Amino acid sequence: MFTGIVEELGEIVAFQHGSVAIAAHRILEDMHIGDSISVNGICLTVTRFNQTSFQADVMPETVRRTSFADLSKGSKVNLERAVLPTTRLGGHIVTGHIDGTGEILSFRPEGNAILLHVKAPKELLSGIVEKGSVALDGISLTVVSTEATGFVVSLIPHTREVTNLGSKKEGDLINIETDILGKYVSKLIHPDSSEKPSMLTYEFFRENGF
Numbered sequence: 001m002f003t004g005i006v007e008e009l010g011e012i013v014a015f016q017h018g019s020v021a022i023a024a025h026r027i028l029e030d031m032h033i034g035d036s037i038s039v040n041g042i043c044l045t046v047t048r049f050n051q052t053s054f055q056a057d058v059m060p061e062t063v064r065r066t067s068f069a070d071l072s073k074g075s076k077v078n079l080e081r082a083v084l085p086t087t088r089l090g091g092h093i094v095t096g097h098i099d100g101t102g103e104i105l106s107f108r109p110e111g112n113a114i115l116l117h118v119k120a121p122k123e124l125l126s127g128i129v130e131k132g133s134v135a136l137d138g139i140s141l142t143v144v145s146t147e148a149t150g151f152v153v154s155l156i157p158h159t160r161e162v163t164n165l166g167s168k169k170e171g172d173l174i175n176i177e178t179d180i181l182g183k184y185v186s187k188l189i190h191p192d193s194s195e196k197p198s199m200l201t202y203e204f205f206r207e208n209g210f
Contacts, residue, residue, distance in 0.1 A: 002038045004091030004133075004140020006078040006163045010039070012071055013053055018060075020044070020071075023053045027081050036096065038080040040164070041138030041175045042066050043096025066098045067137075067173040076164045078138045091140025092133040093180055100124050101173045102136075105150065112157065116141075116165070119150040120176060127178030127186065135177040139163050 007026055014021040020039075027037065031054060035046045044056035063069050071077070083089070102120040109115075118136070120128070128134055128151050132143050141153040160166040168174065 001083050002043075002080050002091075002094040002096055002138065003083050003087065003089050004041075004094040004135045004138060005080065006139055007080050009076050009162070009164060010079045012073055012075045012077060015058075015072060018058055019047075019055060020058050021053050021055045022077060022079070024079055027079050028052075028054065030081075036082045038078070038082075038094070038096050038138045040067065040071075040077045041094070041096065041135050041177055042068065042098055062098075065100060066175050067101050070173055076167060078163050080138060092135075094135045094138065094140060094177060095180055096138070097177065098175045099127070099178050100176055102150065102176050104168055104170055104172045104174055106170055110154070114155040114157075114160065115144065116153050116155055117150060118153070118174065118176075122149075124176055124178060125149075125151065127182050129182070132182065133179050135175075137164060137175050138177075139165065 008024060010022040010024040012020060013023050022039065028049060028051070031046060031049050033046055033048070036043050037046060037054070037056065039056070042062060044058065046054050047057055048055040058068060100121055102118040105117040105119050107114050107116055125146065128143055128146055130143055130146055134141055134143055134153065136153065139159065144152045144154050155165060
């Protein structure tokens with residue numbers, strides 16, 4: 001589990017044959033084989049490491065569901081170690097299991113902030129709500145507004161300085177993970193047709209004061 005608070009920017013030094021090697025500094029301090037590392041929001045397992053970089057396997061499913069196919073040697077990636085029981089949960093609960101990708105439509109200045117407009121698939125938008133949380137390339141962000149084809153988040157200058165959003169441009173793909181809590185609520189309210197209908201309906205919540 002992660003918090004969506006990026007610890008540092010790493011750099012891909014090799015990406016071939018289902019394996020990626022990433023140069024880093026801070027996250028190497030207490031690294032062990034088998035550790036989970038969030039790489040642009042994707043949970044990868046450390047298979048090898050040395051004093052300057054670590055290596056992880058990348059499954060075909062990961063490439064299909066994320067923006068990993070667009071990365072190459074020299075690409076900058078957001079890195080975060082798994083949360084410890086003593087860690088402050090500064091962002092929100094992030095699993096590192098990417099739901100899909102979106103397309104960056106625009107960066108628009110607003111005062112000291114930047115409004116980032118993202119186009120997203122319809123199936124993901126049901127899990128994105130105004131003032132809720134979303135992880136973009138592993139960065140915990142608050143949704144400013146939603147629309148039929150996408151959503152908007154607001155970035156403070158610090159976020160662009162310490163993450164790969166500082167180098168992103170219009171048209172780039174970005175990994176999206178919706179809020180895990182929302183997924184479970186949605187599952188309870190809208191179970192699969194093969195399952196017993198849930199007692200938790202919108203009518204139930206309304207009748208009970210929610």
